[in-house]
Amino acid sequence: xxxxxxxxxxxxxxxxxxxxxxxxxxxxxxxxxxxxxxxxxxxxxxxxxxxxxxxxxxxxxxxxxxxxxxxxxxxxxxxxxxxxxxxxxxxxxxxxxxxxxxxxxxxxxxxxxxxxxxxxxxxxxxxxxxxxxxxxxxxxxxxxxxxxxxxxxxxxxxxxxxxxxxxxxxxxxxxxxxxxxxxxxxxxx
Amino acid sequence: xxxxxxxxxxxxxxxxxxxxxxxxxxxxxxxxxxxxxxxxxxxxxxxxxxxxxxxxxxxxxxxxxxxxxxxxxxxxxxxxxxxxxxxxxxxxxxxxxxxxxxxxxxxxxxxxxxxxxxxxxxxxxxxxxxxxxxxxxxxxxxxxxxxxxxxxxxxxxxxxxxxxxxxxxxxxxxxxxxxxxxxxxxxxx
DNA sequence: CCATGTAGCTAATCATCGTTAGCCGAGCTG
DNA sequence: CAGCTCGGCTAACGATGATTAGCTACATGG
Numbered sequence: 001x002x003x004x005x006x007x008x009x010x011x012x013x014x015x016x017x018x019x020x021x022x023x024x025x026x027x028x029x030x031x032x033x034x035x036x037x038x039x040x041x042x043x044x045x046x047x048x049x050x051x052x053x054x055x056x057x058x059x060x061x062x063x064x065x066x067x068x069x070x071x072x073x074x075x076x077x078x079x080x081x082x083x084x085x086x087x088x089x090x091x092x093x094x095x096x097x098x099x100x101x102x103x104x105x106x107x108x109x110x111x112x113x114x115x116x117x118x119x120x121x122x123x124x125x126x127x128x129x130x131x132x133x134x135x136x137x138x139x140x141x142x143x144x145x146x147x148x149x150x151x152x153x154x155x156x157x158x159x160x161x162x163x164x165x166x167x168x169x170x171x172x173x174x175x176x177x178x179x180x181x182x183x184x185x186x187x188x189x
Numbered sequence: 190x191x192x193x194x195x196x197x198x199x200x201x202x203x204x205x206x207x208x209x210x211x212x213x214x215x216x217x218x219x220x221x222x223x224x225x226x227x228x229x230x231x232x233x234x235x236x237x238x239x240x241x242x243x244x245x246x247x248x249x250x251x252x253x254x255x256x257x258x259x260x261x262x263x264x265x266x267x268x269x270x271x272x273x274x275x276x277x278x279x280x281x282x283x284x285x286x287x288x289x290x291x292x293x294x295x296x297x298x299x300x301x302x303x304x305x306x307x308x309x310x311x312x313x314x315x316x317x318x319x320x321x322x323x324x325x326x327x328x329x330x331x332x333x334x335x336x337x338x339x340x341x342x343x344x345x346x347x348x349x350x351x352x353x354x355x356x357x358x359x360x361x362x363x364x365x366x367x368x369x370x371x372x373x374x375x376x377x378x
Numbered sequence: 379c380c381a382t383g384t385a386g387c388t389a390a391t392c393a394t395c396g397t398t399a400g401c402c403g404a405g406c407t408g
Numbered sequence: 409c410a411g412c413t414c415g416g417c418t419a420a421c422g423a424t425g426a427t428t429a430g431c432t433a434c435a436t437g438g
Contacts, residue, residue: 021208024394025396036397146369150346153342153343154342156345157339158342172332184369224386
């Protein structure tokens with residue numbers, strides 16, 4: 001693995017485990033195997049490390065969501081696939097998702113604004129999916145906002161507790177949580 | 190309001206808004222109307238401020254949960270009431286709940302251990318509620334763990350976005366989210 | 379009216395951290 | 409072999425921030 005990739009991976013692990021502010025460059029260096037100042041031969045700043053993790057994560061998440069709904073027009077199927085993508089991403093990249101959700105506050109402008117925009121866009125996608133199902137008469141919820149937030153929060157919660165080697169396989173969690181999402185909108189099996 | 194209560198309230202507001210680490214004693218003092226060192230005439234440390242917020246919050250949450258299920262034996266009704274209490278607490282004390290969820294990492298031992306114990310106890314309550322419903326044949330989920338996590342995460346998500354003066358009233362959110370919880374376990378109206 | 383405690387302030391302490399400066403050895407290139 | 413670049417190191421800088429020390433004004437109670 002490239003030195004830089006290694007640093008990024010370690011930073012992600014530590015940001016997820018102790019938080020951005022609580023992680024020092026010396027911490028990162030200690031795991032990578034060098035002193036804090038040497039890190040600057042590979043990265044431009046600690047803030048940059050965070051900014052890149054977060055923007056890449058949000059972009060990937062958004063892309064995964066768009067791709068998931070691209071091949072069908074059925075509202076139920078669209079919401080199911082979007083939720084599957086959402087949950088799968090949060091299970092497979094739980095550290096990225098975790099940091100992405102929790103450390104927005106630590107991001108400095110203009111990165112924060114950009115990440116927030118991406119997130120708003122992502123949320124809008126889900127709200128639209130719910131709205132479409134309501135309009136089609138296949139979902140029964142009184143507020144598309146509450147329902148879409150509830151579904152999105154499933155993923156964020158997942159990123160907090162999911163472990164690759166835990167009790168549940170990725171597929172099991174993806175399936176069960178997608179089922180939950182459809183039940184939330186009143187369209188469960 | 191007592192000076193000390195005022196300080197606690199300001200600390201809570203700032204911890205919720207910028208995070209514990211990012212909040213300085215000077216920040217708190219600036220809002221209260223005094224210099225950082227003067228705060229120590231009322232408070233023993235910044236860490237103590239956090240520890241008290243978190244332990245009080247967890248104790249209140251646990252008490253609210255226990256009280257909610259105390260007066261009925263019906264599994265469906267018990268889960269509904271527990272969820273109502275859960276969601277209501279997160280709506281009414283969103284700052285406390287938000288800090289309580291996010292700043293466990295910033296809590297130093299032995300406080301952290303105690304708060305984690307309380308949280309584990311609280312989670313166990315919900316898992317037992319779900320298990321009881323499954324045993325009684327009124328819920329249909331394959332994993333009580335996933336279902337209870339999903340329900341608990343609804344509250345945590347709520348604390349992140351809910352605003353007292355927002356689009357939805359507390360009662361509306363409580364009702365809708367409790368409905369979501371029952372739908373998640375396959376017992377929705 | 380004085381004595382005392384309360385609650386503020388400034389200055390100082392002490393530690394931590396991100397980041398920069400400048401040195402140096404190893405290894406590739408001509 | 410000479411020199412350059414890469415990537416490490418130590419030392420130092422500069423800022424920040426929690427906390428302590430020690431001073432002072434004021435209010436209260438004897």
